[in-house]
Amino acid sequence: xxxxxxxxxxxxxxxxxxxxxxxxxxxxxxxxxxxxxxxxxxxxxxxxxxxxxxxxxxxxxxxxxxxxxxxxxxxxxxxxxxxxxxxxxxxxxxxxxxxxxxxxxxxxxxxxxxxxxxxxxxxxxxxxxxxxxxxxxxxxx
Numbered sequence: 001x002x003x004x005x006x007x008x009x010x011x012x013x014x015x016x017x018x019x020x021x022x023x024x025x026x027x028x029x030x031x032x033x034x035x036x037x038x039x040x041x042x043x044x045x046x047x048x049x050x051x052x053x054x055x056x057x058x059x060x061x062x063x064x065x066x067x068x069x070x071x072x073x074x075x076x077x078x079x080x081x082x083x084x085x086x087x088x089x090x091x092x093x094x095x096x097x098x099x100x101x102x103x104x105x106x107x108x109x110x111x112x113x114x115x116x117x118x119x120x121x122x123x124x125x126x127x128x129x130x131x132x133x134x135x136x137x138x139x140x141x
Contacts, residue, residue: 037136038086038115041099049106050077056098057085057136067105084115086136097134103127 043053043066050067065077073079085097101110101124109125112132124130 036086036116038084039097039121039134039136040084040111040113040115041081041097042111042113043081043099043101043108045080045103045106045108049103049108051101051103051105051108053081053110054098054100054102055083055085056096058095060085066108086115095136097136098131099133100129100131102129 041055043051045051045066045068047068050065050069050072053064053066055062055064064081065072065075066079066081067073067077068079087095097112099110099112101108103126107125107127109123110130110132111123112121112134113119114121121134122132124132
């Protein structure tokens with residue numbers, strides 16, 4: 001994957017690379033009007049799907065099982081995964097956000113949305129593993 005070098009956007013700039021086992025998208029850059037840059041991560045595998053979701057952001061490194069079927073739910077799995085990543089602190093450095101969805105059953109949709117303006121930054125729906133990466137730009141001067 002190529003590194004994304006972003007110029008001096010003060011609020012939020014997101015550089016994304018989405019990969020499945022066989023393809024890669026060109027990086028996308030977007031901005032946010034908010035003082036608190038935030039990205040919403042949503043993963044949904046529908047009625048029959050099951051997936052492992054791994055999120056890395058700053059010190060966060062979480063693994064979550066999702067799926068709506070009774071076996072997955074009894075094992076502690078969530079129906080869907082939805083969480084916000086960002087900071088209210090305007091004086092911080094850039095932070096990497098990486099979301100990897102690994103379906104074991106069915107097709108899953110992974111979506112990154114800019115919380116401040118509601119625009120979908122990147123969305124992938126696949127039965128294969130997908131990784132979405134974002135750089136949440138800091139306001140440090």
